[in-house]
Amino acid sequence: MSHELVSVAALTERVEAIFVKAGFSADHAATLGRAIVAGERDGCKSHGVYRIAGCLRTLEAGKVVPDADPVVAEPDGAIIRVDAKGGFSNLAFARGLPVLAEQARKSGLAALVINDCVHFAALWPEIEDITAEGLAGMAMCPSYATVAPVGGTEPLLGTNPFAFGWPREGKNPYVFDFATSVVARGEIELYRRAGDPLPEGWALDADGKPTTSPEAALDGAMLPFGGHKGSAISTMIELLAGALIGDFTSDKALEWLGTTTIAPRHGELILAFDPERFAGGRADPRATAEAFIGAIEGQGARLPGQRRFAARAEALRDGIPLTKAELDELDRLEKEGAA
Amino acid sequence: MSHELVSVAALTERVEAIFVKAGFSADHAATLGRAIVAGERDGCKSHGVYRIAGCLRTLEAGKVVPDADPVVAEPDGAIIRVDAKGGFSNLAFARGLPVLAEQARKSGLAALVINDCVHFAALWPEIEDITAEGLAGMAMCPSYATVAPVGGTEPLLGTNPFAFGWPREGKNPYVFDFATSVVARGEIELYRRAGDPLPEGWALDADGKPTTSPEAALDGAMLPFGGHKGSAISTMIELLAGALIGDFTSDKALEWLGTTTIAPRHGELILAFDPERFAGGRADPRATAEAFIGAIEGQGARLPGQRRFAARAEALRDGIPLTKAELDELDRLEKEGAA
Numbered sequence: 001m002s003h004e005l006v007s008v009a010a011l012t013e014r015v016e017a018i019f020v021k022a023g024f025s026a027d028h029a030a031t032l033g034r035a036i037v038a039g040e041r042d043g044c045k046s047h048g049v050y051r052i053a054g055c056l057r058t059l060e061a062g063k064v065v066p067d068a069d070p071v072v073a074e075p076d077g078a079i080i081r082v083d084a085k086g087g088f089s090n091l092a093f094a095r096g097l098p099v100l101a102e103q104a105r106k107s108g109l110a111a112l113v114i115n116d117c118v119h120f121a122a123l124w125p126e127i128e129d130i131t132a133e134g135l136a137g138m139a140m141c142p143s144y145a146t147v148a149p150v151g152g153t154e155p156l157l158g159t160n161p162f163a164f165g166w167p168r169e170g171k172n173p174y175v176f177d178f179a180t181s182v183v184a185r186g187e188i189e190l191y192r193r194a195g196d197p198l199p200e201g202w203a204l205d206a207d208g209k210p211t212t213s214p215e216a217a218l219d220g221a222m223l224p225f226g227g228h229k230g231s232a233i234s235t236m237i238e239l240l241a242g243a244l245i246g247d248f249t250s251d252k253a254l255e256w257l258g259t260t261t262i263a264p265r266h267g268e269l270i271l272a273f274d275p276e277r278f279a280g281g282r283a284d285p286r287a288t289a290e291a292f293i294g295a296i297e298g299q300g301a302r303l304p305g306q307r308r309f310a311a312r313a314e315a316l317r318d319g320i321p322l323t324k325a326e327l328d329e330l331d332r333l334e335k336e337g338a339a
Numbered sequence: 340m341s342h343e344l345v346s347v348a349a350l351t352e353r354v355e356a357i358f359v360k361a362g363f364s365a366d367h368a369a370t371l372g373r374a375i376v377a378g379e380r381d382g383c384k385s386h387g388v389y390r391i392a393g394c395l396r397t398l399e400a401g402k403v404v405p406d407a408d409p410v411v412a413e414p415d416g417a418i419i420r421v422d423a424k425g426g427f428s429n430l431a432f433a434r435g436l437p438v439l440a441e442q443a444r445k446s447g448l449a450a451l452v453i454n455d456c457v458h459f460a461a462l463w464p465e466i467e468d469i470t471a472e473g474l475a476g477m478a479m480c481p482s483y484a485t486v487a488p489v490g491g492t493e494p495l496l497g498t499n500p501f502a503f504g505w506p507r508e509g510k511n512p513y514v515f516d517f518a519t520s521v522v523a524r525g526e527i528e529l530y531r532r533a534g535d536p537l538p539e540g541w542a543l544d545a546d547g548k549p550t551t552s553p554e555a556a557l558d559g560a561m562l563p564f565g566g567h568k569g570s571a572i573s574t575m576i577e578l579l580a581g582a583l584i585g586d587f588t589s590d591k592a593l594e595w596l597g598t599t600t601i602a603p604r605h606g607e608l609i610l611a612f613d614p615e616r617f618a619g620g621r622a623d624p625r626a627t628a629e630a631f632i633g634a635i636e637g638q639g640a641r642l643p644g645q646r647r648f649a650a651r652a653e654a655l656r657d658g659i660p661l662t663k664a665e666l667d668e669l670d671r672l673e674k675e676g677a678a
Contacts, residue, residue, distance in 0.1 A: 077446030078417045081619055107416030109450050109610075113617060136583060138575075152640035156631075164575045166582075174578070176571040208638075226565025232515040232643050233572075235635065236477075236503045239513070243505075243628035244475060244614055246621025251634060271448075271610075275583055278452060280420055282585025289582035292495075295590060296574065299547075301491035304571050 004327060005319030012037045015052065018333045022056050025067040031090035035121045040320045043311030046186055047122045049326050055088070055120060056337050058262040064088060064118040070095050075103050078110045084117035089268055092117050093126050100272050101133040108277035112270040113245045119143075120263040123163035124177035124305065130272050131165040131173035139163045139177075140237045141268040144254035147181045148221035150231035153208025155221040158250030158264075159184060160237040166289055167275075174293055176304035180234040181222045185260070188214050188222065241269040343666060344658030351376045354391065357672045361395050364406040370429035374460045379659045382650030385525055386461045388665050394427070394459060395676050397601040403427060403457040409434050414442050417449045423456035428607055431456050432465050439611050440472040447616035451609040452584045458482075459602040462502035463516035463644065469611050470504040470512035478502045478516075479576045480607040483593035486520045487560035489570035492547025494560040497589030497603075498523060499576040505628055506614075513632055515643035519573040520561045524599070527553050527561065580608040 015036050019029035032055060039047030058064045068087025072080065072095050080099045084092035096112045103110035123139045130137030143158025163177035182202045191198050192214035203217030204210060211217055224230035242249035247267030248256065257264055275285035296303060315321075322330075354375050358368035371394060378386030397403045407426025411419065411434050419438045423431035435451045442449035462478045469476030482497025502516035521541045530537050531553035542556030543549060550556055563569035581588035586606030587595065596603055614624035635642060654660075661669075 076619065077448070077616065079447040079616060079619075107446060108418040109416070109448060111448050111612075111617070113619070115621065136579065149635050149638070149640040152635065152638040154638050156634050156638065162572075164571070166578045174574070176568075176575075178568050178571070180568075225568050228643065229515075229517050229519075229564050230568070231640075232503070232517070233501075235513070235631075236505075236515075238631055239505045239628055240475065240612065243622075243624045243631060244612055244617045246618035246624060246627075249627060249631045251631070252627075273450075273579065273583055277416060277418060278450070278583045279585035280415065280418075280452070282454065285582045285585060288585075288588060288591075289578055292574075292577055292582060292588045292590070295495050296488050296491065299487070299491040299493050299495065301488040301570075304567065 003321040003323050006322050007319050008037060008041055008315065011040060011320055011322070014330055014334070015049070018052060018330070019055070021334070022059060022337050023066045024059070028066060028068070028088055028091050031094050032088055035090050035125060037320075038125045039122065040322070041312055041315040042308035044122065044308060046184065049322070049329055051120055052333055053329070054262060056333070058118060058120075061262050063257060063262055063265065072096050072099050075099065075110075078103060078107045079113060080110060081113045081115065083115055086116055086265070087118065088263075089114055089117035089119045090121055093129075093268075093270075097129055100270065101130070101135060104135050104272035104274050105277070108274050110272050112272070114268040114270075115245060115247050116265065117268060118263050118265045119268065122177055123161050124165075124175050124308070126270065127163045127165035127175050127177065128173060130270070131167040131175065133272075134167050134275070136167065136273040136275060137163075137165045137270060139268065139270040140241045142238055142242045142248065142250040142253060142266045144257060144260050144264045145250040146185060146222055146260060147224055147234065148204055148208070149235065150224060150228045153204060153221070155254075156251055157181075157224065157231070157234045157238060158253070159222070160234045160250065162233065162237060168290065168293070169286065172305070172309045174289075174303060174305075178225075180224055180230055180237065182225050183222070185222065188217050192218065241267060245269055342660040342662050345661050346658050347376060347380055347654065350379060350659055350661070353669055353673070354388070357391060357669070358394070360673070361398060361676050362405045363398070367405060367407070367427060367430050370433050371427055374429050374464060376659075377464045378461065379661070380651055380654040381647040383461060383647060385523065388661070388668055390459055391672055392668070393601060395672070397457060397459075400601050402596060402601055402604065411435050411438050414438065414449075417442060417446045418452060419449060420452045420454065422454055425455055425604070426457065427602075428453055428456035428458045429460055432468075432607075432609075436468055439609065440469070440474060443474050443611035443613050444616070447613050449611050451611070453607040453609075454584060454586050455604065456607060457602050457604045458607065461516055462500050463504075463514050463647070465609065466502045466504035466514050466516065467512060469609070470506040470514065472611075473506050473614070475506065475612040475614060476502075476504045476609060478607065478609040479580045481577055481581045481587065481589040481592060481605045483596060483599050483603045484589040485524060485561055485599060486563055486573065487543055487547070488574065489563060489567045492543060492560070495590055496520075496563065496570070496573045496577060497592070498561070499573045499589070501572065501576060507629065507632070508625065511644070511648045513628075513642060513644075517564075519563055519569055519576065521564050522561070524561065527556050531557065580606060584608055
């Protein structure tokens, strides 16, 4: 596919301008732009330019506050709470991050709770911001109910992403970020467009019966990854990043929104761990981790996130490759906003 | 299979006496006995009477300190550290638990770090102790290297259990506890004895090639559950409950022990979350959780741990059913100690 190379700075400027024109405050436009461009830069097209229209549709539907001014509360013990005030999560996270990092260094372990945010982004950029502080991080959030618990028949769980990162000096961090559903919903859409049957074990139809039909799956429910274990982890995410923090679980998020076609509103939970404090002067945590990560690579297994880091290195050197369709989409968004 | 019903109190007394006779301190005998009897009471035979001999063999091999006196350090921020001093983890956890609970109420979130413990127990009894305090809990630990990372060829990860619990008023807590390998090693042993081939995707042979032969699998490596996602979670456990806390990863644990036939030495990480503090006066976390858990049950999906709770109710009412072989094993252990 032919493409044009666009610098990170140039793409950021275009994306920010689209958000500003649509009515977002400069702060929101900047953090939204950063998230979208990070997706494109790292070859994660599913979180790139393609997402802009969804963000704008969420605004047009009145389901996000474009100039919300997130408020970071004084730390309550090890808990840092950010009220996103109905705005996109990205700005709330950016404001909470320095306080989270400071508290993690102070108490060894700290939690960032984001409430009442609208969420469309991958979690790995946030995890990378935490590892850049020399901390380990864990992040999770609900979504809208599109996944049936194992043994169940109806959508109840969200695709509930779970992400973790470990800082590595002078190297890209160890980072993973995945949906706790077998696949993301967009993957099923790709099978539908291609007219291919789904692999077994991905989805249920509207009657709660296993199906390999993409259409039936989109009317029914996806399944969690890893059988009852993945289902349990996804449930944990509902309880910790929903109930625990006084926010929506995925069923309530869907009820509130009434659709899965725009970005959902719920909360997010992020934990930060300070390796020095946790190790308490025993074996060097960084050296132990490097030996272990080295042993994974040493037997030829790939670390998660490597494709992203490779794409990033190329994009920073050569520019971000955008297709004609993506450039046309940017042109259109600049002129018309969301479709 | 014919069996005899033994009361929890009577079995506890017999098991404790076996540990005392073997040379364990009264405190260790009590916490070991409690763990073994909890396994039998809840129908988890894999963590019941069958484990006693392994504990005694660990002692005979000089790989556990039978009268270790675990020391709970003053809280360092949100971190409570217990030095198990080479003893079994159970006593270290019991001593750390009240301090963990107090700190979790004080700072909303707290971590219990156990170092230099010898580990043979399931994590759900510890998680239940945390939920009994009205807190949510997460626990994890390495093991010895018997699992290859996805894409790798050799044992490096442990079976690395991951457990979580949520407190429910007047009801059994929501609790899960599972190995992050496809199955526990004992399961492969059962296939070997039955002469049955393993399902695809469970294991690699000694050359790192996929195998369905139980013998080849036992000489090779197991695989993580859930493909690259389970492999990532298992790696996270090595980093958080190994490197982070200044303790062994699973490869180092195996190196130190030199065998997988007795209990491994490493550390453990347990997090406790106070729902009231995390919810911060927003939606009631318990009510939200009850609605969500009710919705799981409402569509016919089983909650994790239900088989254990059912077995427990029966055992507390009627006694614990022990087979002739298990009673003979107790007799033998009382007379001879480990084989």
